[in-house]
Amino acid sequence: MLRLAVTDNQSVATGDLLFTIDPRPYQIELDREKATLALAQANLGGAKDRLALAQNNIDAKQATFDDASVNRDRGLQLLKENVVSQETVDNLERSFKVAQAELAQARAAKVVAEQDVAVQNAEIQRVETAVAKAEWELSKTEIKSPARGRVAPFLIRPGTFLEVGKSVLAIVTADNWRIMANLPERHLSGLQIGQQVWVSMGSDPWRIYTGHVRSIAPGVARSANAVNVLPYVEPTTEWIRLPRRFPVEDRSQRSTGQKRSVPRIECNGLVDPIMSSDRIESVDLRHSFITAASCWLAATFVFLFHCDNPWWGVISAWVISSQDFHQSSLKAMMRVAGTLAGYFVGLICASVTEGEPIWQALVLFLIGAIGLSMRYRSKFFYAWIIGSATTLILMVLDITDPGSIYETAQYRLYEIVSGVVAAWLCARLLRPLLGLSYNTKKTESISAGSATDLTSGELRMLIMIGGLVPVITTVLWSWLRLPSLVQAIVTAVVTLDRNVANAQIRVTQRILGCLLGGAVGLVAAEFATSSFFAWSLILFGGIFLFSWLHLSTGPFSYVGTQAGVAYILAIVTGNNPPDTIGPVVGRIAGMTGGVLVVGSICFVLKVCLERSAAQKTG
Numbered sequence: 001m002l003r004l005a006v007t008d009n010q011s012v013a014t015g016d017l018l019f020t021i022d023p024r025p026y027q028i029e030l031d032r033e034k035a036t037l038a039l040a041q042a043n044l045g046g047a048k049d050r051l052a053l054a055q056n057n058i059d060a061k062q063a064t065f066d067d068a069s070v071n072r073d074r075g076l077q078l079l080k081e082n083v084v085s086q087e088t089v090d091n092l093e094r095s096f097k098v099a100q101a102e103l104a105q106a107r108a109a110k111v112v113a114e115q116d117v118a119v120q121n122a123e124i125q126r127v128e129t130a131v132a133k134a135e136w137e138l139s140k141t142e143i144k145s146p147a148r149g150r151v152a153p154f155l156i157r158p159g160t161f162l163e164v165g166k167s168v169l170a171i172v173t174a175d176n177w178r179i180m181a182n183l184p185e186r187h188l189s190g191l192q193i194g195q196q197v198w199v200s201m202g203s204d205p206w207r208i209y210t211g212h213v214r215s216i217a218p219g220v221a222r223s224a225n226a227v228n229v230l231p232y233v234e235p236t237t238e239w240i241r242l243p244r245r246f247p248v249e250d251r252s253q254r255s256t257g258q259k260r261s262v263p264r265i266e267c268n269g270l271v272d273p274i275m276s277s278d279r280i281e282s283v284d285l286r287h288s289f290i291t292a293a294s295c296w297l298a299a300t301f302v303f304l305f306h307c308d309n310p311w312w313g314v315i316s317a318w319v320i321s322s323q324d325f326h327q328s329s330l331k332a333m334m335r336v337a338g339t340l341a342g343y344f345v346g347l348i349c350a351s352v353t354e355g356e357p358i359w360q361a362l363v364l365f366l367i368g369a370i371g372l373s374m375r376y377r378s379k380f381f382y383a384w385i386i387g388s389a390t391t392l393i394l395m396v397l398d399i400t401d402p403g404s405i406y407e408t409a410q411y412r413l414y415e416i417v418s419g420v421v422a423a424w425l426c427a428r429l430l431r432p433l434l435g436l437s438y439n440t441k442k443t444e445s446i447s448a449g450s451a452t453d454l455t456s457g458e459l460r461m462l463i464m465i466g467g468l469v470p471v472i473t474t475v476l477w478s479w480l481r482l483p484s485l486v487q488a489i490v491t492a493v494v495t496l497d498r499n500v501a502n503a504q505i506r507v508t509q510r511i512l513g514c515l516l517g518g519a520v521g522l523v524a525a526e527f528a529t530s531s532f533f534a535w536s537l538i539l540f541g542g543i544f545l546f547s548w549l550h551l552s553t554g555p556f557s558y559v560g561t562q563a564g565v566a567y568i569l570a571i572v573t574g575n576n577p578p579d580t581i582g583p584v585v586g587r588i589a590g591m592t593g594g595v596l597v598v599g600s601i602c603f604v605l606k607v608c609l610e611r612s613a614a615q616k617t618g
Contacts, residue, residue: 001160002141008153012145018169021141021162030134037127044120051113058110061103068092068099149173179211182233184308190401191216284323286434287551290426291321292543296536298422299572305418307411311572316419318543318564323551325427331382332420338383339416342390343409349391350398350405360399364474365467367391372466372496373459389490392470396486399474465496506558513562517546520563521570535571542567 003020006012075092078084152170162168179199183191191213199209221232298317302310320335322328349367353359371388375381393412397405430436469492477485491510524538546567549560 001156001158001162004156004158006151008151010151011149012151012171013148014145016145018143018145018151019156021143023138023141026134026138026141030131030138033127033131033134037124037131040120040123040127044117044124047113047116047120051110051117054106054110054113058103058106061099061106065096065099065103068096072096143169145171147171147173148175177209177211178214184306186308186407188216284436285548286436287321287323288544288547289434290430290436291318291547291551292540293430294318294321294419294423294426295543295568296540297426298419299539301418301422302415305411305414307415307418308408309411310415311568312412312415313419313422314539314568314572315565316416317423318419318550318568319561320420320423321427321547321551325431328427329424332424334380334383335386336417336420338386339390339413341383342387343394343413345387346391346394347406347409350394353395354398360395361471361474364392364395364470367395368470368493369463369467371493373462376462385494389493392489392493393486396474396489399478400485466493469493469496509556509558510562513559513564514566516559517563517566517568518570521567524567525570525573539571542571 001019002022005017005019012018072089072092072095075084075089079086079089149171152172154169156162156168160168193213193216195213197211197213199211217231219230221230224232224234294317295314298313299310302313307313316335320328320331322331345367349363353363367388371384371391374384374388378384390412394405394409397408470489473489473492474485477488520542524542543564546560546564549556550564551557552560
């Protein structure tokens with residue numbers, strides 16, 4: 001290296017000089033090849049002169065041959081007339097043959113001269129190619145930036161001897177990003193070349209980038225020792241075995257304010273309402289310990305099943321945990337029953353309305369209307385809440401990512417059952433060990449709930465609100481390209497209430513819970529490591545803390561419930577501890593967005609009701 005033109009971290013444009021290699025050896029080689037070219041051109045000139053001389057010699061020999069041929073023919077004619085002797089004819093014949101041989105020799109010499117010219121032309125072409133190569137190598141002694149970007153820190157200095165083929169300097173470009181995402185094989189069927197993707201970087205999680213899928217690897221190597229013709233992706237981590245993952249290449253461009261997804265295969269968590277009837281007057285910290293253990297065990301179960309969104313299972317364990325074992329068991333049964341019924345209805349509706357936006361909107365309206373009205377007309381209202389929310393999830397997935405609906409339904413069932421089983425096992429095993437009883441208070445009844453008598457006006461209001469909320473949320477999220485539609489629409493539906501004032505209170509409490517749990521969760525996610533033990537302590541400690549509020553009585557118990565849900569969404573991000581807060585922010589944003597939708601609708605309804613009452617009074 002002769003000269004270095006840049007410094008560490010310097011910004012460069014395309015074509016800017018980076019460093020210069022000593023050009024003298026390459027200039028010497030170029031001069032030598034040019035001299036060889038001049039010699040070859042001179043040799044070509046000599047060969048062409050020899051070819052011209054050979055042609056002149058042919059012309060002379062041809063004239064001699066023609067004269068000898070005429071003399072021989074005349075002599076033969078005179079011999080027949082006895083004018084000349086036989087000796088004279090023999091001399092004429094001999095002169096003819098000599099001229100014929102000399103003509104043949106001249107023609108052969110011309111062929112040799114033509115071959116010499118062809119050889120010299122080929123030599124000139126070879127030398128011209130060598131000159132072009134030498135000129136190219138000389139031009140490469142000035143190394144210029146191939147793209148706009150920044151110079152990465154380097155070790156080379158002037159005087160360093162460089163090796164052919166060895167990288168010495170890197171340019172980190174800000175254009176045409178190429179992202180390799182190793183995705184589980186079960187998601188490949190839902191990907192297509194050219195599909196739009198949204199990317200969040202761990203180094204800048206608050207900025208969203210868009211791109212398109214450029215290629216999907218058709219296969220991966222079985223081991224790292226295989227022949228290097230297929231990409232190899234390690235299928236394990238330090239603490240759990242993961243499904244096989246395939247490289248998906250995205251071409252990404254910078255953008256802002258768009259929906260976050262990588263690449264549209266993530267499903268957001270389900271948030272459930274909590275039945276207030278299972279609250280007991282005070283909170284025993286032993287119940288908080290059982291709740292935290294239930295959530296940890298649920299996470300372990302869904303990790304073992306390799307579920308793609310394990311927070312569903314943890315949230316299931318969280319919402320059915322209670323100080324009352326029997327009430328918790330009843331809620332668990334209704335949750336499983338509602339999930340099964342919702343998936344059955346959702347799969348049928350999705351298969352019938354797929355690709356038909358009008359019918360999909362109509363089905364969303366009917367599901368929301370029926371779910372909300374039956375929430376207050378059936379004693380199994382919790383099952384109706386879960387069933388309608390589950391059906392809405394599958395419908396939304398059919399709209400946003402049709403290829404994943406059946407697989408998603410399968411994994412959601414695994415996750416819900418894992419959470420229910422984990423909560424039941426922990427309650428069953430830990431209660432005796434901690435000295436807790438299975439009995440309930442005599443004054444407390446154990447039932448699924450009670451039906452509520454609704455007036456015709458209230459019923460019409462519930463049908464309209466329950467039907468319009470999922471439709472409005474879906475249209476709004478699709479139009480504005482907001483993140484986490486599943487989380488937003490489920491949050492909006494379960495926050496609704498027959499009483500506008502109560503709905504506003506629930507919205508306020510839910511927002512407070514989202515902010516509280518999301519803030520603590522984001523901080524905890526930043527400190528989460530790849531160690532399963534450390535991650536378990538963070539999850540257990542956060543759940544234990546929020547369960548003290550979640551299991552208590554009073555107006556802020558629902559805040560604790562939603563805070564725990566938001567904390568779970570932040571900590572349980574996949575089949576390993578979180579390594580970026582980008583997806584966490586998206587899910588919490590979707591959850592908060594759904595609450596804001598309900599809050600806006602409640603505000604509009606309150607204003608309309610107040611105006612209607614004022615008109616009646618007037």
